Amino acid sequence: xxxxxxxxxxxxxxxxxxxxxxxxxxxxMERKIKRxxxxxxxxxxxRHYTFIVSGCFKMYSVDAVGKEHNVQFGTENEWLTDxxxxxxxxxxxxxxxxxxxxxxxxxxxxxxxxxxxxERTDLVFLFEHYPKFNRIFRVITExxxxxxxxxxxxxxxxxxEQRYSAxxxxxxxxxxxLPNTQIASFLGxxxxxxxxxxxxxxxx
Amino acid sequence: xxxxxxxxxxxxxxxxxxxxxxxxxxxxMERKIKRxxxxxxxxxxxRHYTFIVSGCFKMYSVDAVGKEHNVQFGTENEWLTDxxxxxxxxxxxxxxxxxxxxxxxxxxxxxxxxxxxxERTDLVFLFEHYPKFNRIFRVITExxxxxxxxxxxxxxxxxxEQRYSAxxxxxxxxxxxLPNTQIASFLGxxxxxxxxxxxxxxxx
Numbered sequence: 001x002x003x004x005x006x007x008x009x010x011x012x013x014x015x016x017x018x019x020x021x022x023x024x025x026x027x028x029m030e031r032k033i034k035r036x037x038x039x040x041x042x043x044x045x046x047r048h049y050t051f052i053v054s055g056c057f058k059m060y061s062v063d064a065v066g067k068e069h070n071v072q073f074g075t076e077n078e079w080l081t082d083x084x085x086x087x088x089x090x091x092x093x094x095x096x097x098x099x100x101x102x103x104x105x106x107x108x109x110x111x112x113x114x115x116x117x118x119e120r121t122d123l124v125f126l127f128e129h130y131p132k133f134n135r136i137f138r139v140i141t142e143x144x145x146x147x148x149x150x151x152x153x154x155x156x157x158x159x160x161e162q163r164y165s166a167x168x169x170x171x172x173x174x175x176x177x178l179p180n181t182q183i184a185s186f187l188g189x190x191x192x193x194x195x196x197x198x199x200x201x202x203x204x
Numbered sequence: 205x206x207x208x209x210x211x212x213x214x215x216x217x218x219x220x221x222x223x224x225x226x227x228x229x230x231x232x233m234e235r236k237i238k239r240x241x242x243x244x245x246x247x248x249x250x251r252h253y254t255f256i257v258s259g260c261f262k263m264y265s266v267d268a269v270g271k272e273h274n275v276q277f278g279t280e281n282e283w284l285t286d287x288x289x290x291x292x293x294x295x296x297x298x299x300x301x302x303x304x305x306x307x308x309x310x311x312x313x314x315x316x317x318x319x320x321x322x323e324r325t326d327l328v329f330l331f332e333h334y335p336k337f338n339r340i341f342r343v344i345t346e347x348x349x350x351x352x353x354x355x356x357x358x359x360x361x362x363x364x365e366q367r368y369s370a371x372x373x374x375x376x377x378x379x380x381x382l383p384n385t386q387i388a389s390f391l392g393x394x395x396x397x398x399x400x401x402x403x404x405x406x407x408x
Binding site: 061062063064067069071083084087104105127131132134135137138141142143144145146148149150151152153155156157158188 | 265266267268271273275287288291308309331335336338339341342345346347348349350352353354355356357359360361362392
């Protein structure tokens, strides 16, 4: 059962008591997702924190001319959520599926995947009744923040070639699994330019 | 005394007990900062979480050709820290000022400012002894994450004019306080191009 993988993941961050483990099991919803299936679409309210048990997702926006821009990839043992949409709800509206800010993002499976989702009401229940989860999710959010800040820094201060090299170093596994078009979108360049960079690096 | 402003700030997020308030007071270090003074320089280890009581700061990187790129502004009731550098230290090294990853960022005062700093060891002490601070800092980090993600989204999917309009909406106060060169750097455009945009918007 995949819920055990989520409990193991939490245990590695901060050991859970049996009661805390049971609380996780009681709110974890397992889902199998097909390749190209969406778990969030622009305009929807994001009501789940999603933990990836296996597989790979991309979170992206689509601009005015229909071009996709990858904001984040997610693979095993990582979380994906549109935090802006997820956290924009007042406590009184937690149960209302139409409350909050519509998401500006899509989350789509790049591979067949297994995920565990926790609904907002349930996550808030964990935070209120088991303080340890505040510490765990503080650390998860800090790590995601660091990753996002590195991306911003790279985007504003490095060349495309440097960004691609950094991507290979940081995500050696992802660079094998993802099609070039996805990597190019993440780096903010065209697939053709990525090909040129790969040839340049290969000939060095 | 400025520490009371920090305690009031925390109380607004989640009411503190007297004991928790005393704990904050015992670790809060107040500092007066002059305009153009740095509280972090590239290559330093970031050892403080900084709360801004009054004034205004910019956090930026400098690229290979010496150009500044603003990552974040901070004003009253906001936090500034290079999280990548701050959190890269193992618990055994918390007291060692040379442990961890050197920062890639500068944090510099744009106005004369008053700040309250909490050192890493002290913040960890709060997290371990008063669980409520995990919840408070989880929410602070989530809010900073949302702001950063909005920035990434705007950078990859909107025009400079749209970004400037969004900046005016989101930071009406900041746009009055900051010189145009700083705003242009934040938007990723030249000051000349910002002038053109302002004229276009003014004539609409």
